[in-house]
Amino acid sequence: MKPPDETTTSEEENPRDEESLREPGGTVNGDSIRDTVLCGDARQLLQTLPSAAVQTIVTSPPYYGQRDYEHESQVGREAEPQQYIDNLVAIFAEARRVLRPDGTLWLNLGDKYHRSHLLGLPWRVALALAESGWMLRADIIWHKPNAMPQPVKNRPTTDHEYLFLFSLQTDYYYDADAIREPHVTFGEGSKMRGGRRHLGQRGGTPEQGKNGGRANLHDGRWDQAFHPLGRNKRTVWSVSLGKFRQAHFAVFPPSLIRPCILAGSPPGGLVLDPFFGAGTVGVVARELERHYVGLELNPSYLELARQRLREAGCP
């Protein structure tokens, strides 16, 4: 595997040592593109963006062979799956330069059957990105409780997609506290004796009951079981599909991407979506007091995004 972060941009163009980069979310490099949308092919537009400018990328490229976005440069209509993988690797190589060194990429992908064979494309793309220098940090299963029924009788109905988390280096911005989830074992509703009383009190682990006297609950496992903000976020996220019907393609449910933006960027940070579609990333970024930059090939989708952003009171 190649080492991450091997950009060839000159120091002048890519001032990675600048003051702006010391603080998470520093946006000096991104000031000129804050809260803007650009129309065109992500591959080309990314080359025009400043280096090390965005804190996190949250995006969902077209799935392979799924929809026609009516443009010759569109991703997803390649003749062979390998061309699709190669195209995405090339686009995200350019996106890597635009990302701050402590930034992250949250990439949503769904799979596809071809002549009864499941192609395994999300993982093939993820492994190709890892080969190209990205660090694969997590594979999150997006479980869709209201997924469309499928007319299949010889295999289970698919009700999940993937959300991959990548970074460029081992030390990256990730606010775990911003996305903790409720404890299960020792939550308010728990029937387990000895746990509830101690919730949120460091060192206040159960002295009686099932876990009485367990030293390991006093250190590392305290965080798991008793952290006042909840346990660390898990990798299966159950999020229903949204109801936004104006777009002819799948848009992100806001609840799916809120954790990505909250953990991936501090308030004021810049969030990029190179496949902006109807602009959900922009709307949610502003709702969470982050900034956005969106790239989109199809002008009519971009107009839809602009309208949604205006309606949400976004700049």
Ligand SMILES: C[S@@+](CC[C@H](N)C(=O)[O-])C[C@H]1O[C@@H](n2cnc3c(N)ncnc32)[C@H](O)[C@@H]1O
């Ligand atoms: C699945 S949709 C994204 C939807 C978006 N996440 C939302 O919530 O609205 C994928 C988008 O990528 C756009 N697209 C396809 N190829 C592109 C390319 N080469 N450059 C930029 N956008 C592209 C499509 O037009 C489509 O709007």
